[in-house]
Amino acid sequence: MKYRFALYWCFFLVFTTSFSQQGVDFISGSIDISIDPYQEFIKGSVRYGFKTSNKADSIVVDARKLNILNVRVNKKNANFSYDGNRLVVYKNIKANRSYNLKIDYEANPNKAVYFIGWDDEDPYNNQVWTQGQGKYSSHWVPGFDDMSEKLVFDLQISFNKDYEVIANGKLIESQVSDSIKTWHYAMEYPMSSYLLAFAAGSYQSQITQSLSGIPIQQYIYTDRVDDYEPTFRYSKEIMDFLEAEISVPYPWQNYKQLPARDFLYAGMENTGTTIFSDGYLIDSLAFSDKNYVDVNAHEMAHQWFGNLVTEFGAKDHWLHEGFATYYSLLAQKEIFGEDHYYWKLFEMAERLKDGKGEALIDPSASSLTFYEKGAWALVILRDRVGDIAFRKGIQSFLETYAFSNAGIADFIKSLQAYTPYELSYFEAEWLQAVDFPADIVINFLKENNASIRQWLVLRRELTTSSDSNEVVIKRYWTENASIFLKKQILSKFTKSLSVEFLKEIFDSGQPELRKMLAVYLDRIPPELRNEFRSLLDDNSYITRENALFKLWVYFPGDRVEYLDRTSGIYGLPNYNIRILWLFLAILTQEYETPDTKAIFRDELFGYTSPDYPYEVRQNAFTIITEVFELPDQNLKDLVNASVHDVWQFRSFARQLLNDLLKDEKQKVRLRELAVELNEEEKRFLTKQLDVK
Ligand SMILES: [Zn+2]
Incomplete structure (x- = not known):
C-alpha cells in the first residue's frame, strides 16, 4: 500500500510551546477523571508531586482550552492566571522542598480525546480514546507537553460500567458504584505526557505472556472475538524477539494493545498501551x-x-521512527524470513530513490525520511560496525538514557565506544546529507540477497536482450526461484506473458502468484475464464475482489453465477467485496427483482454514513460516484466526511467535494442542503461555496 508509511502518526506540530522550569522537578502525577461521552465532557483533578532545587514565585503548567476550577499547593488554595493555554500558579516556592500541586478542572476537548459513535444506535460503536502525540494531552489534563518532563503517572477513570476502560500501567483496583465503575491504573516508572492514554469501549481481552514473563493483554471488540487470533498473530513472538535482539528487558509492567475505530494513524505507541486502527482487525x-x-x-x-x-525534539526524531521501523523489519525477518526482509528494504529504497531527498536531522523532514530512510541508515550502520558492536552500542545507549531523554549525538557516542569505525563518516553520509545514497543501498542488497540480485540482472537483460520478455523471464522462473522474485516479475510484466505461461502460473496453485495475476492482468482472454473463475475460492479477499470484477466485465453471460458465488462476503475491513458486490448486483439487469435491488441500493448508499468506519465510507463513495449521482443524504455524508478527524479520509472527501462543486447543479443542491448540516459542517461548506 503506497500510503502506508503516512499512516503512522504524522509529524505535525512538533514544537511544543512548553518549556522546562528551572529548579522545579515534577516527579509524580495522579490523574482522576470522570467522563461523560454523550456531552464529550471530562471532569477531573490532577495532583502533581514536585521537588525544588531553587526558590521561585510561580509554577507554569500547560492546559489547553480547559476550565480551571481550583488550584491548591500543599492543600492550600493558590492564586493563578490562565490564558487558555498556560496556567500560571502563584506561590512562593522554597528551595530543596517537596510540594504537591492539585488542579481541579473541566474539559470539552476538541483534540487529543475522541468520542466515537455516541450519537448512533449501535452500542458496539461507542468508543472514547486518546491521541497525545502531535495533539497534546494537556487538552484533557493540565500537565507538561515538553517531552523531557517525565513523571510516574497513575490514572483513575470513572465511566459507565457496561464498558471496559484501559489506560497506561497496571490495573490495581476497580470499584463499582451504581452505574459507574472506577478503574485505577498505575505506572511504575516515569514517562513523557505525550504517551498518556486511555480508551473506553466494548472490549474483551485475552492475556498471553512473553518468555520473560511480561503480560501481553490484547483487546478486541466484544462482537469480534473470532478475529482475535489473526489480528494479534505473532505478538508474543515479536516481544520475545525484541527482548532478545535489543538485550534490554521490556521496560514496563505490562503490554496492552487495543484497536480503535477511526483512529488517526495506523498505531500509537502510548507507554505500555498501544492503540491501533481497527482497519487491522481482520x-x-x-x-x-x-x-x-x-x-x-x-x-x-x-x-x-x-x-x-x-x-529532545524533532531533530532527533530518527531515534524514534527510524529505530521503530528498523526493529519492526528485523522482527518480520524473524517471522517471515530473509527474502521478506530484503524485498521490503528494496521497496523502501525504490520509494526513497524517487523521493525529493531530505536529511534525517531535518526537524521538518517527511515520514518517508524519518521512517524509511531512518531504517535504512540503521541497516547500513550495522553493516559497517558489525553485529556485536551494533548491539552493544544499542544496549549501552538504552541503559545510559533509560527513563530520560537523549539526542542523536548521545546515540553516536554510545556506539562509538564499541567500534573503531569513525562514525562521523556515517553521520555525514546518512544523517546530514540530503540525498539518499542509492548506490550504496543497491550494492548492499545485491551482496546480501540472491533474488534481488537476479531481479536486477533480469531487469537489465529485458532491456538489452533480443529475446522476447517471456523467453528472458523463463530463464529465471525456475522451480526454486524466490516467490518474491516471481511476484516482482508479475507486478511489472504480466502483460508480456503468453496464455500458456499464465496457465502454468495459475496451475502452480501458489496463492500469492495467483493474487498477482488477479490484480495485474487487465484483460482476461477467453482461454483463462476457468482459471479466473477458480480465483473466486482463493483465500484472499484481494484476489476474490479482482476476480469478481474482471469476470463480471469480461464474461457478462455468467454474471449471475459470479454474484451468487460471492454473495454475503464482506471481505477486508473496508468491505471491499461487499461494496463491489452490491454495486455489480444493482447494475446486473438479470439479477434478482427490482424490489431486492432497491434493498441492495439502500445498503450500498448507506455505507457512506458516519455509522461506518472511514475506510468503508471511502470505499462506498469511490464506487458509488463511478456511476451514480449522490443523493441528498450522501451529499450530506460527504460534507461530514470533509471535516473528519482522519486526515486521509478528510482530504479524499474534500477532493471529491471540490470536483462536485465544479458542476453548477451540484453547487445549488449543496447550497440548499446547508441548512440541514451541523455548525462545523456548515461553516466548512459555506467557505467552499464562497471560494468556488
Ligand atoms: Zn512510530
Whole structure:
C-alpha cells in the first residue's frame, strides 16, 4: 500500500510551546477523571508531586482550552492566571522542598480525546480514546507537553460500567458504584505526557505472556472475538524477539494493545498501551492481504525507542521512527524470513530513490525520511560496525538514557565506544546529507540477497536482450526461484506473458502468484475464464475482489453465477467485496427483482454514513460516484466526511467535494442542503461555496 508509511502518526506540530522550569522537578502525577461521552465532557483533578532545587514565585503548567476550577499547593488554595493555554500558579516556592500541586478542572476537548459513535444506535460503536502525540494531552489534563518532563503517572477513570476502560500501567483496583465503575491504573516508572492514554469501549481481552514473563493483554471488540487470533498473530513472538535482539528487558509492567475505530494513524505507541486502527482487525482469510504484524512490531519497538529513551525534539526524531521501523523489519525477518526482509528494504529504497531527498536531522523532514530512510541508515550502520558492536552500542545507549531523554549525538557516542569505525563518516553520509545514497543501498542488497540480485540482472537483460520478455523471464522462473522474485516479475510484466505461461502460473496453485495475476492482468482472454473463475475460492479477499470484477466485465453471460458465488462476503475491513458486490448486483439487469435491488441500493448508499468506519465510507463513495449521482443524504455524508478527524479520509472527501462543486447543479443542491448540516459542517461548506 503506497500510503502506508503516512499512516503512522504524522509529524505535525512538533514544537511544543512548553518549556522546562528551572529548579522545579515534577516527579509524580495522579490523574482522576470522570467522563461523560454523550456531552464529550471530562471532569477531573490532577495532583502533581514536585521537588525544588531553587526558590521561585510561580509554577507554569500547560492546559489547553480547559476550565480551571481550583488550584491548591500543599492543600492550600493558590492564586493563578490562565490564558487558555498556560496556567500560571502563584506561590512562593522554597528551595530543596517537596510540594504537591492539585488542579481541579473541566474539559470539552476538541483534540487529543475522541468520542466515537455516541450519537448512533449501535452500542458496539461507542468508543472514547486518546491521541497525545502531535495533539497534546494537556487538552484533557493540565500537565507538561515538553517531552523531557517525565513523571510516574497513575490514572483513575470513572465511566459507565457496561464498558471496559484501559489506560497506561497496571490495573490495581476497580470499584463499582451504581452505574459507574472506577478503574485505577498505575505506572511504575516515569514517562513523557505525550504517551498518556486511555480508551473506553466494548472490549474483551485475552492475556498471553512473553518468555520473560511480561503480560501481553490484547483487546478486541466484544462482537469480534473470532478475529482475535489473526489480528494479534505473532505478538508474543515479536516481544520475545525484541527482548532478545535489543538485550534490554521490556521496560514496563505490562503490554496492552487495543484497536480503535477511526483512529488517526495506523498505531500509537502510548507507554505500555498501544492503540491501533481497527482497519487491522481482520479475519484469517484477510491475513495475507492486510495484517497488523508490521504495525504491531513497530509500536512495540517504540516501547524502548521513544518511550524508554525519548528524543529532545524533532531533530532527533530518527531515534524514534527510524529505530521503530528498523526493529519492526528485523522482527518480520524473524517471522517471515530473509527474502521478506530484503524485498521490503528494496521497496523502501525504490520509494526513497524517487523521493525529493531530505536529511534525517531535518526537524521538518517527511515520514518517508524519518521512517524509511531512518531504517535504512540503521541497516547500513550495522553493516559497517558489525553485529556485536551494533548491539552493544544499542544496549549501552538504552541503559545510559533509560527513563530520560537523549539526542542523536548521545546515540553516536554510545556506539562509538564499541567500534573503531569513525562514525562521523556515517553521520555525514546518512544523517546530514540530503540525498539518499542509492548506490550504496543497491550494492548492499545485491551482496546480501540472491533474488534481488537476479531481479536486477533480469531487469537489465529485458532491456538489452533480443529475446522476447517471456523467453528472458523463463530463464529465471525456475522451480526454486524466490516467490518474491516471481511476484516482482508479475507486478511489472504480466502483460508480456503468453496464455500458456499464465496457465502454468495459475496451475502452480501458489496463492500469492495467483493474487498477482488477479490484480495485474487487465484483460482476461477467453482461454483463462476457468482459471479466473477458480480465483473466486482463493483465500484472499484481494484476489476474490479482482476476480469478481474482471469476470463480471469480461464474461457478462455468467454474471449471475459470479454474484451468487460471492454473495454475503464482506471481505477486508473496508468491505471491499461487499461494496463491489452490491454495486455489480444493482447494475446486473438479470439479477434478482427490482424490489431486492432497491434493498441492495439502500445498503450500498448507506455505507457512506458516519455509522461506518472511514475506510468503508471511502470505499462506498469511490464506487458509488463511478456511476451514480449522490443523493441528498450522501451529499450530506460527504460534507461530514470533509471535516473528519482522519486526515486521509478528510482530504479524499474534500477532493471529491471540490470536483462536485465544479458542476453548477451540484453547487445549488449543496447550497440548499446547508441548512440541514451541523455548525462545523456548515461553516466548512459555506467557505467552499464562497471560494468556488
Ligand atoms: Zn512510530
